[in-house]
Amino acid sequence: MLVKSYGSAVYGIKATTITIEVNVSRGVNFLLVGLPDSAVKESQQRIESALQMQGYKLPGRKVVINMAPADIRKEGSAYDLPLAVGMLAAHELIKNDRLEHCLIMGELSLDGTIQSIKGALPIALQARHEGFTSCIFPAQNAGEAAIVDGITVYGATNIKEVIDLLDGNGTLQPVKIDINREFLHNFTCESDFSDVKGQENVKRAMEIAAAGGHNIILIGPPGAGKTMLSKRLPEILPPLTIEEALETTKIHSVAGKTNRETALVTKRPFRSPHHTISDVALVGGGSFPQPGEISLAHNGVLFLDELPEFKRTVLEVMRQPLEDRVITISRARFAVEYPASFMLVASMNPCPCGFYNHPEKKCMCAPGMVQKYLNRISGPLLDRIDIHIEVVPVPFEKLSEQRPAESSKVIRERVVAARNIQRARFAKHEGTHCNAQMSSRMLQKYCEIDAAGQNILKAAMQKLGLSARAYDRIIKVSRTIADLEASANIQVQHLAEAIQYRSLDREGWGA
Numbered sequence: 001m002l003v004k005s006y007g008s009a010v011y012g013i014k015a016t017t018i019t020i021e022v023n024v025s026r027g028v029n030f031l032l033v034g035l036p037d038s039a040v041k042e043s044q045q046r047i048e049s050a051l052q053m054q055g056y057k058l059p060g061r062k063v064v065i066n067m068a069p070a071d072i073r074k075e076g077s078a079y080d081l082p083l084a085v086g087m088l089a090a091h092e093l094i095k096n097d098r099l100e101h102c103l104i105m106g107e108l109s110l111d112g113t114i115q116s117i118k119g120a121l122p123i124a125l126q127a128r129h130e131g132f133t134s135c136i137f138p139a140q141n142a143g144e145a146a147i148v149d150g151i152t153v154y155g156a157t158n159i160k161e162v163i164d165l166l167d168g169n170g171t172l173q174p175v176k177i178d179i180n181r182e183f184l185h186n187f188t189c190e191s192d193f194s195d196v197k198g199q200e201n202v203k204r205a206m207e208i209a210a211a212g213g214h215n216i217i218l219i220g221p222p223g224a225g226k227t228m229l230s231k232r233l234p235e236i237l238p239p240l241t242i243e244e245a246l247e248t249t250k251i252h253s254v255a256g257k258t259n260r261e262t263a264l265v266t267k268r269p270f271r272s273p274h275h276t277i278s279d280v281a282l283v284g285g286g287s288f289p290q291p292g293e294i295s296l297a298h299n300g301v302l303f304l305d306e307l308p309e310f311k312r313t314v315l316e317v318m319r320q321p322l323e324d325r326v327i328t329i330s331r332a333r334f335a336v337e338y339p340a341s342f343m344l345v346a347s348m349n350p351c352p353c354g355f356y357n358h359p360e361k362k363c364m365c366a367p368g369m370v371q372k373y374l375n376r377i378s379g380p381l382l383d384r385i386d387i388h389i390e391v392v393p394v395p396f397e398k399l400s401e402q403r404p405a406e407s408s409k410v411i412r413e414r415v416v417a418a419r420n421i422q423r424a425r426f427a428k429h430e431g432t433h434c435n436a437q438m439s440s441r442m443l444q445k446y447c448e449i450d451a452a453g454q455n456i457l458k459a460a461m462q463k464l465g466l467s468a469r470a471y472d473r474i475i476k477v478s479r480t481i482a483d484l485e486a487s488a489n490i491q492v493q494h495l496a497e498a499i500q501y502r503s504l505d506r507e508g509w510g511a
């Protein structure tokens, strides 16, 4: 008997439905065709064992399985479940009337329990798009799939539950997720900007960075609070929209990072990979391509602590996605894309000993070492960082001071207001959402500088020895500062403040 079941293949963050045709006839052969990789081929052993443990024995017949479309490579062990179900139905051991409208994915253990899979969310989205009415996934992945409305999602822990469900006498209930509740439930933060004492100027710089989507680097000695401040940046960014949450969750789903408790990524991600990270882990890749940290940080913050400690090659591969906000991974036969629109937040010590420019302690580094340390970060990468801010440790008396500082919520409200101005400004420019993304053309259009402004810019460039590349950065940042004040034009004081955020461009730095 010929039976069809349905599974799915995920490339990038897109899923393609795979039709599994199982034909059982006289004979004793087993044949699996349609570009399966070795893990798929090995499924026969897992399926036989899993079924045996549930008391099913497949009679020794000729089984031919075809996975279509044939030009898509089927990888991994997540096809075990649709293959097993297809084989049972083809042997007429279970009913097959529901298979036509049901998409099934899951890996089987030898005892019949179902293991989690990657990509349940994009798979469910595609299934709904193609008119499937239900999906069966491993219980661990059912939550993220259930975000998709208009399709019934079951989460199974054991193949027996799936068999019973298909036979129409099961107890398995559809998984339901209330997106609005997920959002509310997850909105509490365990940290807040008010935990950070003093550091008003750094907080101000971070507010500007958040308001304009500017990449930012914090420079300061050990213990100054760089890590503490950076971790709080996602809290002052505008809340995720449902659309953004879905985008980010898709990537986390494909990377297998979602779990039962948090079906939907409802907070802006904050990713802080260690400086020993490899290129592939940072930007994505591998022989079965997987998203890297830059994509897991999509719609959130990528924090690179101790930036000069990262391998230069690793930082180099980040340049293209920083510009394009998407990463393309090419393989001989295909290419996949992962979105990677994130805010880069970096931190560094000013020199190897950490105390260059310190108000009290003395830098012990040999002459030239400071510049050499900075040179570990390539110019083109520094070019993509709009705001440089020096973090000076807060004196002990101030740390013990009890005066409450501004909360993340209050700062976030100002950020949101500034973002709304930008949304209106860039309404006609698809793909541009904030000032940091302005092209040089837009810069000319939206950032007119009057004669007084031109003068101070000129003076600053000469006096501070700022490079030409600093020029555009200053104007972009001053646009954001003006937006925070709801000022239509960029004024002298906005430029003056923006000029302060170019520490690393100054001629004297490290000399």
Ligand SMILES: Nc1ncnc2c1ncn2[C@@H]1O[C@H](COP(=O)(O)OP(=O)(O)OP(=O)(O)O)[C@@H](O)[C@H]1O
Residues within 6 Å of the ligand: 195, 196, 197, 198, 199, 220, 221, 222, 223, 224, 225, 226, 227, 228, 229, 349, 394, 399
């Ligand atoms: N302004 C501050 N308000 C409150 N606590 C602070 C402040 N600055 C530093 N701390 C305390 O000091 C600790 C060390 O700060 P943090 O780890 O952020 O420093 P850092 O600049 O990242 O140092 P390193 O260069 O060693 O990584 C924090 O966990 C926090 O407890």
Ligand SMILES: [Mg+2]
Residues within 6 Å of the ligand: 226, 227, 228, 305, 347
């Ligand atoms: Mg730190």
Ligand SMILES: [Zn+2]
Residues within 6 Å of the ligand: 351, 352, 353, 354, 355, 356, 363, 364, 365
């Ligand atoms: Zn030093």
